[in-house]
Amino acid sequence: MHIEVENLTETGRPFAHIYGAGALDLADDCARLTGETRISGRASRQREGVTLQGEITTTVEINCDRCLTPISVPVEAAFDVNYVAAEADAATEEATELQPEDLSVSVYEGDAIDLDELAREQVLLALPVRLLCREECKGLCPNCGAERNTQPCACEDREVDPRWAALATLKDRE
DSSP, rough: EEEGGGGGSSSSSSEHHHHHEEOOOOOOTTTTOOOEEEEEEEEEEEEEEEEEEEEEEEEEEETTTTOOEEEEEEEEEEEEEEEEEHHHHHHHHHHHHGGGGGGEEEEEEEEEEEHHHHHHHHHHSSSSSSSSSTOOOOBOOOOTBBBTTOOOOOOOOOOOOOGHHHHHHHHHOO
């Protein structure tokens, strides 16, 4: 879906769209959308910029960081994104210092803003950095790869401090 910049005013125009379960590709091997994705908000135009404010809700399936079991995670995120035209950005592009407020500005090309790209970006930004299937997840065995939550593994759980590893090799020689 695209938002036509030419039709926007300072008071803004509401927008809403529902994507089906497979309509948006997150381009991430570890995460995929499992439910419908709803995005809604208001688009307004100020001078040479455009502001999109709204919220997005969906459900994402992502793997546990320890055992790789798929987990369903609900995502609800609010966004407030500012856009400038690529031509306006190129015209002001000089050797200037980047200011903190410049980090929240995106660039659009042509006469429309791609809402699909905004939805994909906001879902990925709303995902937690670290996710566990449960707090006491034991993860995978680093030696044999068995999932320790469902099956015991026979690997020896002997960790050697790397600082003492050289001494251990001396002991093995004698």
